[in-house]
Structure formats: C-alpha cells, structure tokens
Amino acid sequence: MRIGIIAYQGSFEEHALQTKRALDNLKIQGEIVAVKKPKDLQDVDGIIIPGGESTTIGIVAQKLGLLDELKEKINSGLPTLGTCAGAIMLAKDVSDAKVGKKSQPLIGLMDISVIRNYYGRQRESFEATVDLSEIGGGKARVVFIRAPAIIKTWGDTKAITKLNDVITMAVENNMIATTFHPELSSTTAVHEFFLKIVKK
Amino acid sequence: MRLYEISFYEVEQFFYKLAELRDIIKDQGLLTFLPEKQSYDIIQGSAMVKHAFPIFQKGGVVMDVTNVTQAEIAEDAGATAVMVLDKLPYDVRKSGGVARMADPKIIEEVMNSITIPVMAKVRIGHYYEAKVLEALGVDMIDESEVLTPADEEHHINKWEFKVPFVNGARNLGEALRRITEGASMIRTKGEAGTGNVSEAVKHMKIINSEIRSLISMSEEDRMKKAREYQVPYQIVELTVKLGRLPVVNFAAGGIATPADAALMMWLGADGIFVGSGIFKSQDPDVRAKAIVLATANWEDPEIVLEAQKMISESKSMMGIDIKSLKPEELLQVRGQ
Numbered sequence: 001m002r003i004g005i006i007a008y009q010g011s012f013e014e015h016a017l018q019t020k021r022a023l024d025n026l027k028i029q030g031e032i033v034a035v036k037k038p039k040d041l042q043d044v045d046g047i048i049i050p051g052g053e054s055t056t057i058g059i060v061a062q063k064l065g066l067l068d069e070l071k072e073k074i075n076s077g078l079p080t081l082g083t084c085a086g087a088i089m090l091a092k093d094v095s096d097a098k099v100g101k102k103s104q105p106l107i108g109l110m111d112i113s114v115i116r117n118y119y120g121r122q123r124e125s126f127e128a129t130v131d132l133s134e135i136g137g138g139k140a141r142v143v144f145i146r147a148p149a150i151i152k153t154w155g156d157t158k159a160i161t162k163l164n165d166v167i168t169m170a171v172e173n174n175m176i177a178t179t180f181h182p183e184l185s186s187t188t189a190v191h192e193f194f195l196k197i198v199k200k
Numbered sequence: 201m202r203l204y205e206i207s208f209y210e211v212e213q214f215f216y217k218l219a220e221l222r223d224i225i226k227d228q229g230l231l232t233f234l235p236e237k238q239s240y241d242i243i244q245g246s247a248m249v250k251h252a253f254p255i256f257q258k259g260g261v262v263m264d265v266t267n268v269t270q271a272e273i274a275e276d277a278g279a280t281a282v283m284v285l286d287k288l289p290y291d292v293r294k295s296g297g298v299a300r301m302a303d304p305k306i307i308e309e310v311m312n313s314i315t316i317p318v319m320a321k322v323r324i325g326h327y328y329e330a331k332v333l334e335a336l337g338v339d340m341i342d343e344s345e346v347l348t349p350a351d352e353e354h355h356i357n358k359w360e361f362k363v364p365f366v367n368g369a370r371n372l373g374e375a376l377r378r379i380t381e382g383a384s385m386i387r388t389k390g391e392a393g394t395g396n397v398s399e400a401v402k403h404m405k406i407i408n409s410e411i412r413s414l415i416s417m418s419e420e421d422r423m424k425k426a427r428e429y430q431v432p433y434q435i436v437e438l439t440v441k442l443g444r445l446p447v448v449n450f451a452a453g454g455i456a457t458p459a460d461a462a463l464m465m466w467l468g469a470d471g472i473f474v475g476s477g478i479f480k481s482q483d484p485d486v487r488a489k490a491i492v493l494a495t496a497n498w499e500d501p502e503i504v505l506e507a508q509k510m511i512s513e514s515k516s517m518m519g520i521d522i523k524s525l526k527p528e529e530l531l532q533v534r535g536q
Contacts, residue, residue: 007201008496009259009280009471016203034201036497052256052280053316059278059489060496064503085256096315116315122253122339123363126244143252146317146339184208184252 001198004044006070007034008060010052010085014183015191019048022191028199038069046079046198049086049107051145051181054116057085058105071107079174081194087177088114088148110175111155118149118166118179130168130180134160137189142180144168149179204442208255211446212248214438219247222359245362253317253340253364254385254448257281257471261461261492262319262450264288264475266302270484271310271318277488281317281339283473284310289346289393290476290517293529299347301329304336311337319366324535325351334363340385342366345534346392346475355535358382368452370403370532372410373429376439379447380431386445388469389532390453393476395519397460399532400453404467407445414440444468453532456481456516458494458507465498482515 003019005012016032023030035041047070049057061067074080074090082090089107091114096102098117119126125145132140150167153159157172169178169190174197182190243249260280265271271282286302287295301322311318317339322329324343329350333341343356345368355378358365364384369375375386388407390400414422414436422440426433438446451464452473461472472495478484490510497503527533 005201007259011255011258013202013204013258014208014255016201017207020203021207032201032203036500052258053260053278055275055316056260056278056280056492056496060493063489063493064497098312099315102315121311121337122317123334123337124244125249125253126242127246127248128242143249145249145252145256181252184248184255186207186209 001028001030001046001195002044003030003032003046003048003195003198004035004040005032005048006050006057006061007036008052009056010050011083011181011183012050015048015050015083018183018188018191019195022188022195025188026192026195028195030195036064036066038065041066041069041073044078046081046194047074048194049080049082049089050183051084051086054085054088054106055104058089062105067105067107071109074107074109074175077174079194079198081176081190083178083181083183084145084147087112087150087179088116090175090177093152110170110172110177111153111157112150112170112172112177113152114148115151116148117146118151119144119147122146128163130161130163132161132187132189135189135193137187137193140185140187140189142182142185144180147179150177206442208252211438211442212251214434215247215251218432218434250362250364250384251447254366257385257450258448259496260471261495262471262473263478263488264473265310265479267306268309268313270479271314273485274488275314275316277485278492279316279488280471281319282310282314283319283321283342285321288476288479289531290395290480291393292346293393293520293531301326301333301347304332307333307336307338321347322356323347324349325354325356327356330356330361334361338363340364340366344368345389345531349534355381366450368532368535369407371406372414373431374536375407375445375449376429376431376435379445380435383447385448385450387450387452387473390451390455391522391525392453392531393520394454394522394525395456395477395480395517396522397454397456397463399522400451400455400464401467403453404451404464404469407449408468411439411444415443455491456519457511458490458504461491461495462498462504465495471495476517480517481511483511487511487515
C-alpha cells in the first residue's frame with residue numbers, strides 16, 4: 001500500500017509519523033511518499049492533504065500542475081484524508097468568517113460547506129475532546145488551530161463527529177474531512193479509519 | 201520528508217510535565233505571576249495550542265509587510281503568514297532612532313483584509329507592547345532584535361500569554377533559553393535588512409552542529425551543557441532524543457532570492473521569514489511567488505531553478521556587506 005502526503009507546506013511530517021503508526025497497528029505493509037509533482041501521484045493508493053495554509057497549498061499545487069491531476073484522481077475514487085486546510089481544499093463551498101468569499105485554487109469535490117477561521121483567530125484556537133466512537137475510536141484530545149467548520153453537508157456526506165453541534169468530521173465515499181488535527185493527537189483512529197478505506 | 205520518532209503529542213506531554221511542576225510550586229504559593237489554570241473541557245491558549253500553530257507554517261514563507269497593499273500581494277503569492285512592521289528592517293537600519301511596535305491601526309487593517317495569519321513584532325522585554333498585541337488579537341508575536349530592545353537583561357516570560365511567540369537565536373543555548381521562556385517557534389537571527397544571507401547560514405550551522413555534539417556527549421557532559429546554556433537539563437535531553445529543536449525552527453535575516461530560501465531549507469530550516477528581501481526589490485510580486493515556490497520545493501533543484509528564473513538579479517535589493525557594518529550597527533547581538 002502506498003500512501004501519498006501532499007508535502008509542500010504544513011503538518012505533512014506529523015501525518016507521516018501518524019500514518020506509519022496506524023499502518024503498524026493494523027499490521028499493513030505500507031510505504032509513505034511525499035507528493036509534490038503530478039508524477040508523484042502515480043501508484044498512490046491513498047492521499048493525505050495536511051493542515052497548513054489552504055491558499056499556499058492550492059497556489060503551489062496549481063503552479064506545478066498537480067491540482068487538476070489530483071482533482072481527477074479523487075473524483076475517480078482515490079481515498080483522501082483532508083485535515084483542516086485539507087478539508088477546505090476538498091469542500092465544494094468555501095467562505096471566510098471575516099473576509100467572506102475569496103477566490104483561491106481548490107479541489108472542490110466534497111458535498112460540504114466550509115467556513116474558514118470559523119472560531120476566530122489564533123487567540124481563539126483551542127484543544128478539546130472529540131468522540132470518535134463512530135469510527136471505532138474512543139474519546140480523543142485534539143487541537144483546533146484557526147480551524148474551519150463544516151456548517152452544512154448534503155448528498156451522500158455523513159457527519160461523523162460534532163463539537164457543540166458543529167460538525168468536525170465528515171465522510172463522503174472515498175473522502176474524509178476533519179477540521180481538527182488527528183496528526184497532532186495521541187489517537188491513530190482517524191488514520192486507521194482512512195487506511196481501512198484505502199484497503200477496500 | 202523527515203520522519204521523527206516522537207510525535208507532536210508526546211513532545212507536548214513533556215511540556216505539560218514541566219508546566220505541572222510550575223503549577224505545584226504555584227499551588228504552594230511560591231509563584232504568583234502565572235496565569236490561572238484552566239480545567240474545563242475546551243482550553244484556549246494552552247502550550248499545545250501555542251506549539252501547534254507554527255507546525256502549520258512549516259514549509260512556508262512569512263513575509264514582512266508595512267501596509268494592506270503589501271499584505272495582499274503576500275497572500276496572493278502564497279505566503280503562509282505576514283509580519284506587520286512600521287518600517288522594513290532595511291529602513292530601520294537607515295532611519296536610526298528607536299524602532300517600536302507597528303501602529304495597531306495598520307495591523308488591524310491588515311487583519312481585516314486577508315485570511316492568512318497576521319504576526320507583529322514587539323521590542324525585546326517589552327511586556328506591554330505584547331499585551332497590547334494580544335488584546336488586538338494578532339496570531340503570533342515576534343519578540344525581535346530588529347526593534348530597539350526595551351530590556352537589556354530579560355526577555356518576556358511568554359508562558360504568561362495565550363498568543364504564541366517566535367524568538368530569534370544565533371546558537372543552541374539562545375534557542376533553548378527562549379523555548380524555556382515559552383517561545384513556540386525559533387528563527388535564526390541572521391543580520392536583518394542586509395540582503396546578505398551569510399549570517400543566517402552561520403547561525404543555522406551553529407545550531408545544527410551544537411545539536412550533533414550534544415547527541416555524541418555523555419549524560420554528565422550534557423548536564424554540564426545545560427548549566428552552561430542556563431536551561432533545564434530535561435530540555436537538553438528532549439533535544440537529543442528528537443535530534444532537532446523541540447519547536448519549529450525558521451530561517452531569517454538576509455534572505456533575498458529563491459536560492460537563498462532553498463539553501464536555508466536544505467540546511468534544515470522548517471520554513472522562511474523574508475524581510476526587506478521582497479519589498480525592497482524592484483519585482484516584489486513575482487519575487488514573493490518565486491520564493492514561496494522555492495521554499496515548498498527546495499528538494500528539487502529544477503523547480504528552484506524555475507523559481508530563480510522568475511526573478512531578475514538586477515532587481516534584487518542592493519544589499520549590505522556585513523563586514524562594512526560597525527559593531528554597534530549589528531542587530532543580531534541584541535538580547536542574548
């Protein structure tokens with residue numbers, strides 16, 4: 001199994017370690033590769049879009065011709081885990097809590113509506129406990145850093161966890177979006193859930 | 201892509217243990233200046249929240265800006281954050297006088313016009329500039345030697361704040377002292393406003409070689425080093441176990457071209473601060489894009505070449521040779 005991680009910017013190293021631990025827990029043989037150019041996407045069985053700045057990741061991916069290729073692969077079923085900035089990249093509808101609509105290069109395939117910087121600025125970033133029992137995990141302490149919120153889902157999308165009635169994780173077929181950071185948490189439940197989708 | 205042995209969460213458990221020790225002392229009434237302990241379910245401004253923020257800056261470029269127009273250029277170019285200043289380091293150098301924090305009105309204007317994080321600088325040891333910026337809601341505070349120090353002896357106790365701090369360092373001792381004081385991110389000091397990357401290279405190499413030498417030392421020698429650095433021995437051991445600084449480390453000071461940025465990433469920086477290099481050049485918008493591209497793709501010389509071709513050397517900032525500066529004109533020696 002080959003898991004690719006978009007590695008321009010953000011928490012890609014943290015995702016790599018968490019993916020490795022999840023592979024070990026599930027006793028799956030696997031390889032983790034950095035994805036930067038379109039050719040890095042060949043033979044990848046699943047892709048992770050890490051937390052970071054969605055504008056930066058989008059701009060660089062577009063410049064290197066990766067964005068369209070990625071869009072096509074995800075559209076045709078490539079299992080994808082997008083955390084925070086990654087969830088923004090996946091969403092069909094994106095706006096910013098303060099600045100409103102702003103154009104930025106995105107993937108836009110998942111039936112979710114996302115508001116950037118929903119909880120406020122870094123001063124309002126927080127750690128909290130989320131319940132991952134829906135995907136076979138337990139309660140986990142996670143961080144929300146200038147996090148977005150999934151305020152609406154439609155179509156086949158299913159809300160997995162909520163925090164005070166705001167959706168923090170959603171799944172639609174091959175796509176998983178989280179607004180928190182499982183890669184900075186002690187739990188590997190989200191990564192294991194993702195790897196199980198890849199394995200199918 | 202680097203693969204570490206210890207996860208972010210495990211590093212944070214270590215910092216919480218240190219904080220617990222402080223809380224015990226505080227509960228006994230021996231310390232009074234620490235913030236209230238929070239025990240409810242949702243916690244803002246904790247060590248984990250502050251240390252997490254710079255993780256999402258990694259591989260990115262933070263750009264110095266002085267107004268909304270420059271901030272928008274930075275955002276459109278793919279900067280991960282902007283640093284708002286009153287004057288760019290090059291102009292601080294030219295104008296002399298006391299350099300202070302930027303005008304809050306301008307910082308606020310920038311905060312209201314872009315979606316990426318906004319950082320701002322305070323003078324070393326100036327608690328109240330920091331309190332003001334925290335009240336304003338900036339995403340990160342840079343306690344910076346580029347401004348005139350307010351306290352020649354002490355830095356700010358950053359554990360008192362909910363906003364994360366970034367501090368400059370020229371060597372491992374300085375870096376670990378700042379982390380012990382609560383810095384969430386370190387940057388090399390370099391020599392700001394010169395367009396000359398040599399000092400940033402020097403500082404990054406010193407930090408790397410000091411970490412390597414710690415790793416090869418016996419435990420008792422490490423204990424001696426901790427005393428020499430004036431930091432808890434535990435931070436030294438954590439650094440050895442990680443093989444790197446326990447927080448995100450960026451390069452800063454004199455970076456002016458895509459190749460400069462890629463060089464610093466190659467030396468092990470997690471990302472880049474660009475000061476005068478962009479808005480003191482004659483091609484700021486293209487140069488900003490090129491530096492972002494080179495930083496994110498530093499492992500690939502072909503892409504860095506492409507980035508380098510986007511800019512023109514004749515439009516780079518003029519630059520100042522460090523050797524031509526008098527000792528009293530150096531910014532990096534402020535605040536050790």
